[in-house]
Amino acid sequence: MAATHRIAGQGRLTPAKTLRFTFDGQQMSGIAGDTLASALLANGIHLVGRSFKYHRPRGILSAGAEEPNALVGIERDATRKTPNVRATVQELYDGLNATSQNRWPSLSFDVGAVNNLLSPMFSAGFYYKTFMWPKTAWKNVYEPKIRAAAGLGVAPDQPDSDHYSARYAHCDVLVLGGGAAGIAAALAAAETGACVILADEQAEFGGALRFETGATVDGTDGWSWAQASVAKLAAMDNVRLLARTTAFGYYAQNLIGLAERVTDHLANPDRDLPRERLWQVRARRVVLATGAIERHMVFADNDRPGVMLASAARTYLNHYGVAVGKNIGVYTANDSAYAAAIDLKKAGVDIAAIVDLRDNPAGDLVEEARALGIEINHGRAVIRTGGRLRVSSMTIQPKNGGGERTIPVDALLMSAGWTPSVHLFSQSRGKVAFDEETRRFLPGTYAQDCVSVGACNGTDGLSASVEEAYAAGAKAAKDAGAKAARGTKPKVEASESWSRGMLGAGPGAGPETTVKAFIDFQNDVTAKDIRQAVREGMHSIEHVKRFTTNGMATDQGKTSNMHGLAIAAETLDKPIPQVGLTTFRAPYTPVTFGAIVNHGRGALFDPTRRTAMHGWAEAHGAVFEDVGQWKRAWYFPKAGEDMHAAVNRECVTVRKTAGLFDASTLGKIEVVGPDAAKFMELLYTNPWQKLEPGRCRYGIMLREDGFIYDDGVVGRLAEDRFHVTTTTGGAARVMNHMEDYLQTEFPHLNVWLTSISEQWAVIAVQGPNSRKIIEPLVEGIDLSDAAMPHMSVREGKICGVPTRLFRMSFTGERGFEVNVPADYGQAVWEALWAEGQKHDACAYGTETMHVLRAEKGYIIVGQDTDGTVTCNDAGLDWAVGKKKTDFVGIRGMTRPDLVAKGRKQLVGLKTRDPNVVLEEGAQIVADPKQPIPMKMIGHVTSSYWSDNCGRSIALALVAGGRDLMGQTLYVPMPDRVIEVEVSGTVFFDEKGERLNG
Amino acid sequence: MLLIRCPYCEEERPELEFRNAGEAHVVRSADIAAESDEDFEKFFFIRANPKGITFERWRHVHGCARFFNAVRDTVSDKFFMTYKAGEPKPDLAKIMKSVPAAAPAASDDATEDKPKKPAARRAAAKKGDA
DSSP: OOOTTBOTTOSSSOTTOEEEEEETTEEEEEETTOBHHHHHHHTTOOOOEEOTTTOOEEOOOOSSTTOSSOEEEEEEETTEEEEEEETTTSBOOTTEEEEEOSOSBOSSSBGGGHHHHTGGGGSTTHHHHTTOSSHHHIIIIIHHHHHHHSOSOOOOSSOOOOOOEEEEEEEEEEEEOOSHHHHHHHHHHHHTTOOEEEEOSSSSSOGGGGTOTTOEETTEEHHHHHHHHHHHHHTOTTEEEEOSEEEEEEEGGGEEEEEEESSTTOSSOOTTSOSEEEEEEEEEEEEEOOOEEEOOOBOBTTTSTTEEEHHHHHHHHHTTOBOSOSEEEEEESSTHHHHHHHHHHHTTOEEEEEEESSSSOOSHHHHHHHHTTOOEEETEEEEEEEESSSEEEEEEEETTSOOOEEEEOSEEEEEOOEEEOOHHHHHTTOEEEEETTTTEEEEEEOOSSEEEOGGGGTOOSHHHHHHHHHHHHHHHHHHTTOOOOOOOOOOEEEOOOOOOOOOSBOTTSSTTOOOOBEEETTTTEEHHHHHHHHHTTOOSHHHHHHHHOTTOSTTTTTTTHHHHHHHHHHHHTOOHHHHOOOOOOSOSSOOOHHHHHTTOSGGGSSOOBOOTTHHHHHHTTOEEEEETTEEEEEEOOOTTOOHHHHHHHHHHHHHHTOEEEEOTTSEEEEEESTTHHHHHHHHBSSOOTTOOTTBEEEEEEEOTTSSEEEEEEEEEEETTEEEEEEOTTTHHHHHHHHHHIIIIIOTTSOOEEEEOTTTEEEEEEESTTHHHHHGGGEESOOOSTTTSOSSEEEEEEETTEEEEEEEOOSSSSSEEEEEEEGGGHHHHHHHHHHHHHTTTOEEOOHHHHHHHHHHTTOOOTTTTOOSSOOTTTTTOGGGSOTTOSOOTTTTGGGSHHHHOTTOEEEEEEEESSTTOOOOTTOEEBSOTTSOSSOOOOEEEEEEEEETTTTEEEEEEEEETGGGGTTOEEEEEOSSOEEEEEEEOSOOSOTTOGGGGO | OOEEEETTTTEEEEGGGOEEEEESOOOOOTTGGGOOHHHHHHHHTOOOOOSSEEEEEEEOTTTTOOEEEEEEETTTOOEEEEEETTSOOOOHHHHHHHOTTOOOOOOSOOOOSSOOOOHHHHHHHHHHHO
8 A cells, every 4th residue: 555645845754765564464654653543544544433421433533642542452463462552652663563452344344343333231320230131141141241342452372471670769750751841851950960860751852842843942843952952961960861651650658550562663673672661760850841731522422433533633744744634624612623634735735614613713723724725714613523434524613503514535633732741740649720811721739759740730831831841951950959050041033822722522422412422432432421320319529430431441530531520510500619520540541461570470470489409399299389488399200109008008108117208398496595485485375484495385376366377396406496387378477466566576585597498408207117217317315315305406417517406296106397598408308318228218298297297186286276276166175274374375375265165177078988088178057957058067177088096087177176086977068968077186106105116 | 669668678679578467556466365346346457448548567578678658649559668676656746747748639530510628637637536
């Protein structure tokens, strides 16, 4: 296709640099510097998408980030597809591949357009009321169908192969928006030597100077001045310029989120480059120079392709050299559209007519248009448009009614005035104020150290904007601590000025009509929808917004919010400020998940913790399980073994001879100091004062509410030194809990707490042969039962390295836990393994550890307890020091509910059929024949097959469980009811003889 | 992300380094075992949860690891001051005087006709009465 609408001699692009691209498979060409939108328009294409709800043909409305219609999918390859890209923002590159969205089978023939005919069904709030019956149809029929028919682009179906990076930055003055005001502010701030960052969402700085041909600054045209000023800023060491960078969020204490698009404009980006860079900038002062956004006119069928904002048409002409039509109509309620008509007319494009809602428009622009011979119809309105896939005519009428006249056009430009972009100001928690005279919301009360300048501050005209911005930039730098400097203020010699417009629906789209006069193009919200919402009781703008979805699309109502508000206010017969403005929220424009997630995905999503012996376990075929961030060896299958077989073998081997287990992940805390024992007394239920150095005790920690918080074996190494172990998952929070009490409740105690979890690797050697295995390697410790009984701890050496050797057991067998400095963990493990081989010992994993401890009825905090279990519930009353007058939880555990009868207690369960293994979490009932819903009296907390017992075993929390010993209870499952007998919690070696066996 | 001044490190650090630890100045009884059910309920379960000025505990968990106290406006998220654990509860009236900017921030509901009474002052009055 030829670029039929490119006008030679117009615009700033270099025609020689042509780029090829495809749209819906059709080959086209554009010029370097084009956006996808300008390239499509150069090829005479306006129809680029179908609307969200009604599937109406839609064209390009704008030339910037506010675009609601022209959303396309961009595909580089199967792993780099981006839906919902605004064609007005996407820069063209050679080979760009774009497809239209929300249409089937094609853009020009879309089956979904039947929704347009069914539109009475889809009016405001239809979601909430049309499809209420029958109930099940909502889930199965209506919602899937509506969701499939409505919508935007298709989400990518493969992981994104691009990568994203993040930067943090600090600066004195952050200027957001690189139009004339932003540049002036940045110049003023930079001249003081302050550290300045200037960011703009477009590829080039200049903002509205892109289209304002009437601007002259420092003796040159506005655009050239902007480029020269930016070059000057770029040469300064204290200035960072960020183009293609959107300030999407304004957070607390002047923290601004910026998304920099690094490669989206490149044909063949270096894969080492991040696609986007997320900036988090903390600025001493922020200057908001975010400009203003033109509003469309609200009239019937104002959404046809070819109907667009006047400033957009002007941008396409003056910057890209593209005429958006050959015979163009203009419909306006303010002056700025005249400038568009004048520029187009001068470029040789026919202007069919200007239709001005105002009765007596006057001024230089009006005179100039008239002098150029453009027909001006004042006091008139466009009441509808004609055409199907492209506007073909506009029908005009005196604004108070009268004869209609239809004028053929191939494009229609609109301007209802300009809405200051107060988004970031509002996000900063500043309060906007309604200016009655100009009927717009402007920055009112500031909440942070920022200032608004130029159009976003309601300052009209280039001259006044630059003046204000320059002063504000200098002041911001000074407030940030910079010295005053004598700069050279830009001199504006010629200036364009905004003028007032209108809000709400125009003639022909009033309350008495049923026409589709669109307010929100992206969500297909019409003036009628807003009125209906008010009629149906939505009197707050927040309710109107949610009921109609006005302003809730990806464009966040940049062109629609003020119209919607005005119509709601009119319908309510209230002034606009009383109806209120909806809250602006981040992000200003959509931000990719990639930029937000950034490096934090895949292996970098969360740290992986590996023990010192991880490599050995890996080499010996361990299957690992995730326990928090830890990788723990789960079981060690031999050739041909499944998990069940491996665990059975490991369990039997440990009890028959011995096994080695990596217990390094247990939390370990050293409690040291003259008051260490006093501190332990306060943090644990047990008595500690009389525990002799060299002995261990099983400790229970409660929360203040009296429930079990953590447990573990504690060894007293010396009078003033305890080696405390915690559960693997509880390590960090137990440390926090201890620090909290030590620092804030018991600061009088002279104690230090040190986390030593990472410093000590722990090898559990368990089983009847455990002593034989460690004996040859240990130096300086008498391992005899007399010298080192069960529950004792010694310091000495193993394999020549220091060890804290615990004699303790989580299996019920004679056992040791060998603590060695983590660096020696694997070497000591290998030495123990070599010794173990002589006794046919095995390595075992966490599954076997769980089974063996369950055979002995040892609880696991967090599995057999759930934060609502007391010591008494768990059968651990013996661990509570009866004579103690204070410890954390002492009062909580005597609360009425915690001592009441009928609490759930930990018991054992034996299935009647010993081969049946219960499901953990299964519910327990007393009578399986009772009607549903049954009264559930407890649940299974742990359940395993035990080869050592020759049957299944389970632990459960059952209401009043200890009074039900020997009784039969039932576990109803989907396919059957399992009979169980309540038993004690110890299934193996009830007398505990094997601890010394 | 908020900046929080750690009174031990004596500098502002990003919020990521800190963890909130609930209401401050909740005193655990020295003879807690003898406490009545009502008193224990007040101590353990009941929290002020004010809209406005709150006294709360923070821990510089990824820094010096110390617990400290802070005065913050729950509406604007503004920190008025931080101070070391164990120091007396600051006088709210003095804080309000020294920080005239203790004005309420924008709320989500912008539809009210009348300007809202500053939440901070409302909370202040309540504390003063108590």
